[in-house]
Amino acid sequence: MNLLDAVLWLPLAGFVLLLLIPRERVRAIRQFALGITTATFLLSLALLVGFDRTSAAFQYETNLPWISSPEIRYHIGIDGISLWLVLLTTLLSPIGVLISWQHIDRRVKEFFALFLAMEFGLIGVFVALDLFLFYVFWEVSLVPMYFLIGVWGHERRIYAAVKFFIYTMTGSVLMLAGIIYLYIRAGTFDYPALIEMMMNGSLMLDRMEQNLLFAGFFAAFAIKVPLFPLHTWLPDAHVEAPTAGSVMLASVMLKMGCYGLLRFCLPMFPAAARGAAPWIVMLAIAGILYGALVAMVQPNMKKLVAYTSVSHLGFVVLGLFTFTELGTNGAVYQMLNHGISTGALFALVGFLYERRHSLEIEDYGGVATPAPVLATMFLITSLASMGLPVLNNFVGEYLVLQGAAQVNFRWAVFAAIGVILAACYMLWMYQRVFYGEARKDFSMRDANLREWAVMSPLIILMVWMGTYTQTFLPPITASSAAILEQTKVNVEFHVERQMPRQELANAR
Amino acid sequence: MPANFVPPSGVEYIRVLPEIILAAVATLIMVLEPLTPAPRKRALGYLALAGFAGALAGAAAAGWRTGPAFSGMLEVDGFATFFRLLVILAGLLVTLVSFPYLRREEAESGEYYALLLYSVAGQTIMVSAADLIVLFIGLEISSIASYVLAGYMRREKLANEAAAKYFLLGSFATAFLLYGIALIYGATGTTRLNGIAQVLSDPRMAPAGILTGTAVALMLVGFAFKISAAPFQVWAPDVYQGAPSPVAAFLAAGPKAAAFAVLLRVFMTAFAPLTGRWLAIMWSLSLLTMIVGNFAALLQTNIKRLLAYSSIAHAGYVLVAVTAHSEEGVQAAMFYLTVYVFMNIGAFAVVAYFSRKGERYVEIEDLAGLGVRQPVLAALFAVILLSLIGVPPTAGFLGKFYIFQAAVKADLLWLTVLGLLNSAVAAYYYLRLIVIMYMKEPGDSLLELPGMAVSTRAALWTSAAAVVVLGLFPALIR
Amino acid sequence: MNPMWIDTLFFYFFALLVLGGGVATITCKSAVHSAISLIVSMVGVAGLFLLQHAEFLFAVQIVLYIGGVMVLFLFVIMLVNLDESMQMRQFNRQWLLAVAAVIAAGVQAVWLLSKPADLPAAVPQVPGGPGNVQRVADVLFSQYLLPFEIASVLLLAAVIGSVVMAKKRL
Secondary structure, eight states, X not given: OOHHHHHHHHHHHHHHHHHHXXXXXXXXXXXXXXXXXXXXXXXXXXXHHTOOTTOOSOEEEEEEEEETTTTEEEEEEEOHHHHHHHHHHHHHHHHHHHHHHHHOOSSHHHHHHHHHHHHHHHHHHHHBOBHHHHHHHHHHHHHHHHHHHHHHSOTTHHHHHHHHHHHHHHHHHHHHHHHHHHHHHHSOOBHHHHHHHHHTTSSOOOHHHHHHHHHHHHHHHHHHTTOTTSTTHHHHHHHHSOHHHHXXXXXXXXXXXXXXXXXXXXXXXXXXXXXXXXXXXXXXHHHHHHHHHHHHTOSBHHHHHHHHHHHHHHHHHHHHTTTSHHHHHHHHHHHHHHHHHHHHHHHHHHHHHHHHSOOBGGGOOOTTXXXXXXXXXXXXXXXXXXXXXXXXXXXXXXXXXHHHHHHOHHHHHHHHHHHHHHHHHHHHHHHHHHSSSOOOSSOOOOOOHHHHHHHHHHHHHHHHHHHXXXXXXXXXXXXXXXXXXXXXXXXOOOOOOOOOHHHHHHHO | OOTTOOOOOHHHXXXXXXXHHHHHHHHHHHHHGGGSOGGGTHHHHHHHHHHHHHHHHHHHHHHHSOEEETTTTEEEOHHHHHHHHHHHHHHHHXXXXXXXXXXXXXXXXXXXXXXXXXHHHXXXXXXXXXXXXXXXHHHHHHHHHHHHHHTOOTTOHHHXXXXXXXXXXXXXXXXXXXXXXXXXXXXXXXXXXXXXXXHHHOTTTOOOHHHHHHHHHHHHHHHHHHTTOTTSOTHHHHHHHHSOHHHHHHHHHHHHHHHHHHHHHIIIIITGGGHHHHHHHHHHHHHHHHHHHHHHHHTOOBHHHHHHHHHHHHHHHHHHHHHTOSHHHHHHHHHHHHHHHHHHHHHHHHXXXXXXXXXXXXXXXXXXXXXXXXXXXXXXXXXHHHHHHTOTTXXXXXXHHHHHHHHHHTXXXXXXXXXXXXXXXXXXXXXXHHHHHHHSOOOGGGTTOOOOOHHHHHHHHHHHHHHHHHHHOGGGTO | OOHHHHXXXXXXXXXXXXXXXXXXXXHOSSHHHHHHHHHHHHHHHHHHHHHTTOHHHHHHIIIIXXXXXXXXXXXXXXXXXXXHHHHSOOSOOOXXXXXXXXXXXXXXXXXXXXOGGGSOOOOOOOOSSSOHHHHHHHHHHTTTHHHHHHHHHHHHHHHHHHHHHHOSOO
């Protein structure tokens, strides 16, 4: 039992204890949920203290037998990548509770119970080092989200919830087939052991096997990311979910897919991953451009933000499949950035909704006059989201683009168009909502204390991550370098350097 | 008396202890039935409950003294003991669900409990049979009692239809089975399972392929009917819909598990030498069953019919384990059937409780708002439904995992992928129940919803707890 | 005269009774006629038993099936009002399917019989020894003791089932 176990199990303990609180005591329930999530966050901050920032090894490991036949172990641990993802989850959980403070006014007990259960599942996904355990957490996190959308969502919530569940389930059963196959071949679910066996050659998957396994895992992760054209569940789920649901979905749940790609798809099936990389990159770029273009014409704020997710996560996938250190670092950094800034955007849209009860852009206008603080918060977040230097997204996008340029310069060019488009849609929305004639037909109060509490940590992080990357990057670099090392095992590949046109001509 | 006759020894009687207890208690109930005044019929139910409990102990005692009994007609081994305990437990849980149901429908009688006990006795005989004759008689005891139970509510039109359909098609199926048994006896000269295997695997004695092939096919038809595998599944939805809910729970639990046990035993021992010939049939049978069950379930509006199709689909998953024809496959099937018994009885317990007198509320839409009015009950039901979908950490997931693990090990990759995709399809119709329970506003169907009776509550809690506990600690029964 | 020849003649005679009776049972419109046709069919089966030197089974067939079961059948038929069903159309109208099934089964049987080597050898007759009834009893009460006993459970369950179905009060 170490610190990481405590971080993982505290939300579940909270879930069980919360069930014991009588449902009428709404206030107590809210306070309890906030207490648990905050305590979890503080505990997880303590993880930083003992963390060796230069090592790529898994730390805070716990490895206990769970089921004997087949050999399934409760094996958890974190490296430099999952550390930040765990922290992202634990940070956004109390924020999610605060966002839902007044927004959720019916069946409060169920909401916060499910919220805690979801936090448990999400943390579990990022710390599991046993494939079976990973799958268990993967599904465990799915169920509460399904309820959050379906019970507390907007009008078309049921359609969105079921679509979300079925999409994810379809992908994950394919992954399950892959996991089972891998177990039969290797005799273990243990992730470090599997990687070890692949590194030292005692487990050799031929190309056919790799392709099929890669396809199985990739299906699950690509749906979750979501990679164009598998993204269609995302706008529905985001728009219909309650604000806290959208925040958790965008900030953390989508990272599960990216994390899975990085943790499992790349190092375990390197040959297949490298073989498929050009096609996947194509899809990623298509997603970047498509998401941005569709976002531009959305009349609904939430839908707009949802499509920006498709675009931003395209960057992550692009970065991962460049197989360069810069690209991978950038992808991980972008995962965190997207978690912070898109989470903040959804929260802000939620605040607007609480005031006006509308998500349509045309219902707003001139909000900056009565609510200058809110407008400032929104502006900073928008600027962060579109990748302005000094703010966080810039760093990630820059790294990804540079990584992409190392492999194929055209990739970087196309992807960069997405950055430009991001500026267009964000600023245009900002202009329509906050400037112009102030609408008189509703009262617009400025940010209250609770909203301050939600936004200030996020905004601080946006600036911090944009200016002082040294806090965050070294552990990421150590771990992603190790993963990249693993992707070179048993792979016959040659990096085709794109010859610049001039050289080509000279050669002739 | 023939010179070589040895009277059965004492230990052999211990090995049939559960059957003795079940049959004796059933007969006792019938003796007491006319002496019991109508308002006190419940006492006979308690007696049945005690009978099941005693039979559980008996089965445990028999399992402790494993070995053959009655000139090798029965083989009480670990496999038999496992299934004996399972079907008796199913009977016990169904009895618990039946108490308030029968009282509500004003249909309490000793016959109901006696038939339940007889049916379970038939199943315990089936699962421990080492001879096709005993197997057949056990199957018939189980079937005849269940035909009557299906039509127990004689005044209901649907119940009549259910019983008639079940009886006619069931008799037809057992005729197929009997025909197959006759042919296999003709071909091999024995009805002993291991004797058949011996003859079939001996190249000098191996009889004509066409004869044994026909026999295997005919017996497979008989078994496929009993486990409601497609294309022999048409009876199941009508029967489950027409039968009283506790009986529907019973049909999908005990007889089905027992039939699977018999299928496994016959095909893994007697017909093991012919594996190459029935494997392809089993492969397509399982795929077809999964597809028919899951896709038909998508269209249902009646909960009982939906559960019927779901039970067909689950039979398909277990058939995947049979197709794997390995030690792992058998174990996976055993685990899955156990889990399924709990999930199924739990689900039908909710239906039995919720439907109200005359089973008026059995449409899916009627569940609307149950999550608000009865949060605990709805949560238990939701756990069971999630387990039916196969979401970890419930036992339903682990069961599927074991099955498909065995399948992958047996190189059934495509069957695994198609089966898993099927379970994603299945998610849709189970989710619909959850959606309506939790996400729809309560309607008229929730007016005058009485509290749940203690015994139903016990059955539901047991099922839900078993589903969770087995999901976390499968080693308890493996 | 060759006794084998007579045996063969009798076999075909009884087989004709069995099949003819069976066909008549399912084609007759009147339930009484059907029942009587069934009796004819069962007499044929009894005759076949006799040809196999299974005297005990022959007697059982005559006494139980023709004597007991069929009389009960006729009783029930007399008790139930059948005029209505006479008016109704029979619902066994899938002639084509039935003919196809019968032809398929026939082809199968012919094929099976055309390869006599494949059939298992006939069980040799035990010369002398105890009589037929005693031999049946020996096996029934030793080796087949359990099936014999549990068959009574089966019958009991069936009896109770019919009581449930017939009971006035429920």
